[in-house]
Amino acid sequence: MKRTTGTDRSITSRWRPATQAVRAGTWRSEQGETSEAMFLTSGYSYENAETAEARFRGEDAGMTYSRLQNPTVAMLEERIALMDGAEACRVQASGMAAMTAALLCQLSAGDHVVAGRAAFGSCRWLVDQLCPRFGISATTIDARDNAQWEAAIKPNTKVFFFETPANPTMDMVDLQFVCDLAKRHGIVTVVDNAFCTASLQRPIEFGADVVAYSATKLMDGQGRVLAGAVTGSADFINNVLLPFQRNTGPNLSPFNAWVVLKGLETLDLRVRRQSENALEVGRFLEGRVPRISHPGLPSHPQHNLAMRQMDGCGPIFSFEVEDRKQAFALLNALKLIDISNNIGDSRSLLCHNASTTHYSVSAEARAEMGVSEGMLRINVGLEDPRDVIDDLDQALVKAGL
Numbered sequence: 001m002k003r004t005t006g007t008d009r010s011i012t013s014r015w016r017p018a019t020q021a022v023r024a025g026t027w028r029s030e031q032g033e034t035s036e037a038m039f040l041t042s043g044y045s046y047e048n049a050e051t052a053e054a055r056f057r058g059e060d061a062g063m064t065y066s067r068l069q070n071p072t073v074a075m076l077e078e079r080i081a082l083m084d085g086a087e088a089c090r091v092q093a094s095g096m097a098a099m100t101a102a103l104l105c106q107l108s109a110g111d112h113v114v115a116g117r118a119a120f121g122s123c124r125w126l127v128d129q130l131c132p133r134f135g136i137s138a139t140t141i142d143a144r145d146n147a148q149w150e151a152a153i154k155p156n157t158k159v160f161f162f163e164t165p166a167n168p169t170m171d172m173v174d175l176q177f178v179c180d181l182a183k184r185h186g187i188v189t190v191v192d193n194a195f196c197t198a199s200l201q202r203p204i205e206f207g208a209d210v211v212a213y214s215a216t217k218l219m220d221g222q223g224r225v226l227a228g229a230v231t232g233s234a235d236f237i238n239n240v241l242l243p244f245q246r247n248t249g250p251n252l253s254p255f256n257a258w259v260v261l262k263g264l265e266t267l268d269l270r271v272r273r274q275s276e277n278a279l280e281v282g283r284f285l286e287g288r289v290p291r292i293s294h295p296g297l298p299s300h301p302q303h304n305l306a307m308r309q310m311d312g313c314g315p316i317f318s319f320e321v322e323d324r325k326q327a328f329a330l331l332n333a334l335k336l337i338d339i340s341n342n343i344g345d346s347r348s349l350l351c352h353n354a355s356t357t358h359y360s361v362s363a364e365a366r367a368e369m370g371v372s373e374g375m376l377r378i379n380v381g382l383e384d385p386r387d388v389i390d391d392l393d394q395a396l397v398k399a400g401l
């Protein structure tokens with residue numbers, strides 16, 4: 001294997017994210033292939049016993065076993081780290097494997113977590129159900145309110161965990177404020193950046209310690225594989241996350257890593273076009289539906305904050321119709337847009353959160369986080385936005401709007 005300029009940090013760290021997304025981290029075999037090679041191997045062989053010994057001692061840089069190292073996976077990790085402006089990255093088998101690893105690798109019984117209450121259903125499950133089973137207490141707050149972050153801190157608070165924008169309410173967290181507050185109290189911030197990726201928002205630039213991803217969403221971006229990633233300082237990744245990951249094994253397969261590498265090549269292009277399309281669709285829906293929560297529209301109460309910390313509105317937003325019955329009528333009348341709970345895909349997808357993504361969250365918690373019975377979340381894809389609007393228009397009429 002030859003290391004190309006893609007592995008020389010003195011060069012790649014100066015590239016802009018769109019360049020890094022295409023080239024950073026690339027290694028090449030003796031064939032000089034342009035596209036990254038897929039190394040579907042679980043093990044590695046050694047020329048002699050001394051080499052095997054040296055590798056296990058860490059004195060030889062070669063690989064030993066794919067739960068510990070794999071070339072295709074390593075290329076993806078280097079690329080995501082650079083795009084995030086992070087020192088290091090490790091990838092996992094899914095976004096939830098990434099979130100679980102990012103939290104459990106650093107939390108112990110007796111620790112306390114403060115989390116945004118508006119969150120992806122499974123992220124809420126980690127905080128509400130899993131952490132308490134291991135003696136880790138949690139407080140969930142309205143993460144839009146800076147004062148609530150401050151008020152929730154206890155002497156044993158170890159981690160702040162939140163997403164911005166939050167799924168599906170599109171609540172924003174003030175990254176600069178919350179990261180500064182955490183630093184003053186020695187608290188580790190873990191930011192779920194799935195809705196943005198480095199193309200739209202780089203939490204590390206605001207002082208975040210750890211950024212976690214569902215790479216299933218925008219990074220793959222074409223609805224093919226599940227994947228996750230965690231980025232942060234070399235110290236955190238190598239000394240805190242890695243011992244957990246190497247021994248518990250939530251690894252990403254090299255095949256899926258390769259698919260995400262291909263996805264990243266077009267990430268910037270897709271995210272920018274999908275953000276433009278989402279803005280057009282949002283402008284159409286505003287005034288036509290009772291409520292819309294779209295970070296790109298001035299009607300969003302945190303529009304200014306969103307535009308300060310995000311480089312575009314992203315493809316996802318939510319809106320509300322009267323009730324579940326009307327939401328279902330709208331979904332069932334769609335002809336182009338798919339009824340699907342996935343997001344970040346190049347296809348336009350619409351879902352009713354209360355009955356799907358947030359089904360496992362109690363009705364009370366849903367009401368508290370603002371997931372109403374009439375709420376629908378849309379992922380605007382790469383289709384011509386006029387066709388997406390036409391489809392919504394006819395479906396809204398059929399649903400009585």
Ligand SMILES: *Cc1c(COP(=O)(O)O)cnc(C)c1O
Nearest residue numbers: 094095096120167194214216227
């Ligand atoms: C989808 C999603 C996850 C979980 O990711 P998977 O790849 O489905 O495991 C976590 N957080 C957010 C914000 C998500 O949208």
